[in-house]
Amino acid sequence: MKLLKNKFFVAVVAAALILSIVPTVLALTGHKDLLRSGLVAVSYPFRAAFGFAADGISGFARYFSGMNGLIKENEALREELDSYRDAAARAESAEGELRRLREYYDFVASHTTYTxxxxxxxxxxxxxxxxxxxxxxxxxxxxxxxxxxxxxxxxVGYITEVGVGWSRAVALTDPTAAVGVYEPSTGLYGTLEGSVAHRQDGLCLLPRVPADVTMKEGDKLLTSGGRVFPPDIEVGRIVSSEPDAYTHTASYLVEPSVDFDGVTSVIIITGLSAEAG
Amino acid sequence: MSIGSENEGRLSLKKIIFYSVGIFLIAAFQASVGSRIGLFSATPSLTLAFTALASLFESKKTGAVVGLAGGFLTDALGGAGFSLLPLFYTLTGWFLGEICERLGHPGRQALGAFLRSLMWLAAVSGAGAVFTAILIVLSAGRMNFFSSIPHILLPEAVSTLLWSLPMLGIFMLLYRKKFSE
Incomplete structure (x- = not known):
């Protein structure tokens, strides 16, 4: 009761009651509260400014949180890309191996008289x-x-040395190498030899070809066949000729069909098969 | 001696401007972004916290008037229909000042003032949350009080208390001359 004698308290509580009851009654009866509407209008710029600032701050924060997300996504994509690259490399390697094996089996299938x-x-x-x-x-x-x-x-060449689990072979360009060849268009048979003089140019020599046999650049030489090589395997192509007026013959320079620098796998002719025998 | 008890006289013009502009801006802030800054999915009652601080650092009269303005502005800018906040905030401002006068205002030591203010802010935040629950009961007609504790009362009380901390810091700064250390 002492409290009710306090004029300030009574006044302020009365004002509070009025400000509580009047807007409530106006709202319940559907009337417009002018004071409230005015306050809303007056505060609009401030509310808009606060809203704008909050949008900016949350947008700023979202930008960085988005950035973190992007960085993580980027890392994940990098890892995924690396795994795809690995898979692609493995697939490429497997494809190369498959191609090599297919060529090998095709080659074997077309030369059944040899092992x-x-x-x-x-x-x-x-x-x-x-x-x-x-x-x-x-x-x-x-x-x-x-x-x-x-x-x-x-x-390619022939085996020169053998051990357990390994062997060595020299290329056709080796001066000690020789292989029997023939040229299909002229029917010429001869022996292709390695040459010290032309070894560095990667060429072989087909010597002592009769002068009446004419071969032109690009003509293909094939193996004549025997115990060492099956017949009809490409050996090389004619590059040029050097006539010898005294012996009435010509020597032909031949470029081997095989790129000796790029050889990674080979086929070793181990002999004649029982079928051939 | 307390901070509030020294301020029973008239407010200076600077303080009147501070409290007027302050409660208006805080009400506008609460109405515009209150739902976005809420912690634990509860909107803090910043105007109630400001009312409590006015009562704690100034006087029960200032607290009551600031509460009256704060409650009305909160309802006007953010509420709809049912309006009881002016009465609740006014009574909160007055009685908090009254209790502080009897039990002692925040005090002259900064740390003590801070801790005691924090305690009162926690109490007011809890009371505000309870009042929100009462308003929900009055509006919705029914509500399970116990189930509302973790979903309404605690989140709102904690949210209000946490957001009142920066305001408490500002009041401590503004009233720093009152502290002996």
Missing amino acids: MTDARVTGRQSNSYSVIYTLNRGSECGIKVNMGVVTTRGV
């Missing part, structure tokens, strides 16, 4: 004198010295 085995090139030494390949097949696979080495593109 052969595939081998991988595990090392290659190249000097001014010769190209020597180290292969991953050796005596355990029946590999012997002088066996022919080819690829599906043509003749």
Whole structure:
């Protein structure tokens, strides 16, 4: 009761009651509250400013949170891309292996009178004198010295050394190498030899060709066949000729069909099959 | 001696402007972005916190008048229909000042003033949350009080208390000359 004697308290509570009851009654009866409407109008710029500021702050925060999301997404995508690159590299490698095996089996299928085995090139030494390949097949696979080495593109050379689990082969350009060849259009048979003089140019020599046999640049030489190489395997193509007036013959320079620098796998001709025998 | 008890006389023009502009801006702020700054999915009652601080740092009269304006502005700018906030805020401002006068205002030491103000703000935040629950009962007709504790009362009380901390800091800064340290 003492409180009700406090004029300030009574006045302020009365004002509070009026400001509570009047807007409530006006709202319940559907009348417009002018004071309230006025306050809303007056405060509009402030509310808009606060709203704008809040939008800016939340937009700013969202930008950075979005940035973090983008960074994480970028990292995830990078990892995904790396895994796809790995998969693509593996697929490419597998595809290369599959192609090589298909070519190998095609080659084997087309030369059924010979026995052969595939081998991988595990090392290659190249000097001014010769190209020597180290292969991953050796005596355990029946590999012997002088066996022919080819690829599906043509003749590579022959085996010169054999060990357990390894063997070595020299390329056709080696001065000690020789392979029997023939030229289909002229019917010429001859022996293609490695040449010290032309080894560095990657060329072989077809010597002592009779003068009446004329071959032109680009003519193809094939293996004549025998115990070492099956017949009709491409050996090389004619590049140029050097006539010898005294012997009435000509020597032809031949470019081997095989790119000796790019050989990664080979086929070793291990002998004649029982079918041929 | 207390801060509030020294301020029973007339308010200076600077303080009148501070409280007038302050309660208006806070009401506008609460009405515009209150729902976006709410913690634990509850909108804080910033005007109630401002009313309590006015009562704590100034006097029960100032608290009552600021509460009257704060309640009315809050209802006018953000409420719809049922309006009881002016009465509740006015009574809160008055009685908080009254209790502080009897029990002692925040005090002259800064840390003590801060802690005691914090305690009163927590009490007022809780009371505000209870009042919100009462308003919901009056509007909706029914509400389970116990289920409303974790969903309405606690979130709103905590949200109000946390948002009143920056305001408490501002009041401590403005009334720093009253503190002995």
